[in-house]
Amino acid sequence: MSDFLSNFDKDKYDDLSKESSSKPTNKQEQSDLPAPAEHEPVVDRRSTRESNEQIEIDPTYRKKKRNKIILFSVLAIIGIALIGFIYYQLSYIEMKDFVGEPISDARKWADENDMELELTHEFSMEYPANQIMTQSVVKGKKIKKGSTISITSSKGPDPEAKIELPDFAVMTMSDFEAWKEEAKAENIQVVTEYSDDVKEGEFTRFVIRDETISEDNYRRQDIATIYFSRGKETFEKNIKVPNFKNKSKEEVDQWAKTNEIDVSYKDAASDDVEAGFVASQSIAADELVAKKDKIEITLSLGKAIEVPNFANYSVEEAMTVEGLNVTVKQRFHNKVKFGQLIAQSIEPGTKLTDQDNKNITVTYSEGKPYLRDYRGQLEGDLPRLFYEDYQSKGANISYIIKYVDSAEVKGTVVGMSQFNSFVSMDYTVEIRVSNNKSVEVTTPTPPEEELPVPDDSDNKDEEAPEIEDLPAPEEQGKK
Numbered sequence: 001m002s003d004f005l006s007n008f009d010k011d012k013y014d015d016l017s018k019e020s021s022s023k024p025t026n027k028q029e030q031s032d033l034p035a036p037a038e039h040e041p042v043v044d045r046r047s048t049r050e051s052n053e054q055i056e057i058d059p060t061y062r063k064k065k066r067n068k069i070i071l072f073s074v075l076a077i078i079g080i081a082l083i084g085f086i087y088y089q090l091s092y093i094e095m096k097d098f099v100g101e102p103i104s105d106a107r108k109w110a111d112e113n114d115m116e117l118e119l120t121h122e123f124s125m126e127y128p129a130n131q132i133m134t135q136s137v138v139k140g141k142k143i144k145k146g147s148t149i150s151i152t153s154s155k156g157p158d159p160e161a162k163i164e165l166p167d168f169a170v171m172t173m174s175d176f177e178a179w180k181e182e183a184k185a186e187n188i189q190v191v192t193e194y195s196d197d198v199k200e201g202e203f204t205r206f207v208i209r210d211e212t213i214s215e216d217n218y219r220r221q222d223i224a225t226i227y228f229s230r231g232k233e234t235f236e237k238n239i240k241v242p243n244f245k246n247k248s249k250e251e252v253d254q255w256a257k258t259n260e261i262d263v264s265y266k267d268a269a270s271d272d273v274e275a276g277f278v279a280s281q282s283i284a285a286d287e288l289v290a291k292k293d294k295i296e297i298t299l300s301l302g303k304a305i306e307v308p309n310f311a312n313y314s315v316e317e318a319m320t321v322e323g324l325n326v327t328v329k330q331r332f333h334n335k336v337k338f339g340q341l342i343a344q345s346i347e348p349g350t351k352l353t354d355q356d357n358k359n360i361t362v363t364y365s366e367g368k369p370y371l372r373d374y375r376g377q378l379e380g381d382l383p384r385l386f387y388e389d390y391q392s393k394g395a396n397i398s399y400i401i402k403y404v405d406s407a408e409v410k411g412t413v414v415g416m417s418q419f420n421s422f423v424s425m426d427y428t429v430e431i432r433v434s435n436n437k438s439v440e441v442t443t444p445t446p447p448e449e450e451l452p453v454p455d456d457s458d459n460k461d462e463e464a465p466e467i468e469d470l471p472a473p474e475e476q477g478k479k
Helices: 002-006 010-022 027-032 045-052 061-091 103-112 173-183 249-259 379-389 473-478
Strands: 092-094 116-122 132-135 142-144 148-154 188-193 203-208 224-229 262-268 278-281 294-300 325-331 341-344 359-365 396-404 413-416 426-434
Touching (some): 103 116, 103 132, 173 224, 379 396, 379 426
Parallel strands (some): 116 148, 262 294, 325 359, 396 426
Antiparallel strands (some): 092 142, 132 148, 413 426
C-alpha cells in the first residue's frame, strides 16, 4: 500500500484525476464513447501500461492530507510551547510568602533557587526577633532566578525602651504572664516559692538584680525576678524524734540540720540536768515529724534558787538569805507600818540560776516621817540632814528659812515651826536662823594628831614634841 501511495505526487494525481473523469464508468459507457481522433497524441508504453492497470482514486485524500498537515503543525506548535514552558519553569520561580516566618527559611529558599536577599532589620513589638516582617515581592508572583529580593526582619522589641511596671501585688501569676507577653518583658523571670502566709499563685516579691535600677526607671533589657507563692509546703511525717535529754546542744543542731527541722531553744532551771544540756523537748521521743516541722528544746541552767517572799522576813533576817545578794532599804510610808515590807525587786517564787543576776533589793517601811529638832544646828548642814533623814527615804520633807535677830551666832538654827512630831510625806517646815552679826565666831582648833612615842633606843637624845592642851568639848560649846 505504501508503494502504491508513493507513486503519487501532485502532477500524477492531476493526470489521474483527468483520466478518471474522462474514463467511462462501465462497459456500456465505454462503448458509447466516440473513437479517438486522429490528431490526438500517441500514448507511450508507460502511459499505456498505467492506463491498462485498474486505478482506484480515494476521494478523501485531500482531506486526509490537509488533516495531516494540520496535525504536524499543531504538534510543532505544541513542541515549541512545551520547550518555552520548560524554559520558563527552569528560569522563573513563584514567590513564597515569608512574612511571619524565620529568616532562616528565606535564606534556605534563596540558596535553593539562586536568589539574592537584601536584608534590613528593625525593632518590632509585633514580630519576635529574626522573624520576617515585610518582603518586596508579593506572594505568588513569578520572578526570574537570580533576582534580588528585599526583606525586612525583626530585631524584636527595643531593649532600651522604658517599661512602666504595674502593681504586681494585685496580680496573680496568670495576670502577670498576660502582661509580660503584651509588654515583651522577657528579662523578668518567674520563680515560685513556698509560703506559709501567701496563697498559691499570688505575688510575694519583686527583685531587680541591679541595685542602681528602680521600678521607676526599669528598661526592657534589665534583669529582674518576680516571685509567686506555691502555698504551704507539706512533707510526710517520717522522721523519728530522738530522746535529747542530757544531750548537748551540738547534737540537737546536727540532727536538725540533717533532717531540715526548725529547732528553737529556751533556757530553764533544772534540778537534775547539768547546765548547758537538754532538760526537755516539746515533741516526745519516738514521735514522727516532717521536714520543716518545729521543735522547741529546753536547755538546763542548772539548779535554781527560788526567791522568797520577804514580807515574811524582818530586816535582820532579810540580810541573811543564802544564795542571794540582798540590799535592804528603809523608806517612809504613810500606810505601811514600820518594819513591814514595801517592795522587793524580784517577784517571790522566781527561780534564779548562776546565769541570772542574783542581786535583789528589799524595801521596808519606817512608818510615817518623824520631824526631828534641828535647833542648834548650822544652816549649812540642813541640806545634808534633810536629805539623809527624809528625802533619801522617800519623804518629801523640805524647809524654808526665816532669818531672825538672836543672841546666837549668825547661821545657827534658833527655832522651828514644828519639831519632834510625825508629819505627812509631803511637808514643809519653817526654820528660823539667827541673823546676829555682832557675836564673834570662834573656830575651834582641831586636835593635833598624836605623834608616836619615839623609841628611846634609837633617839635617846631627842625630846618628845609638846602637845598643846585643847579645851574640853563643853568649853568649846560655850565659846
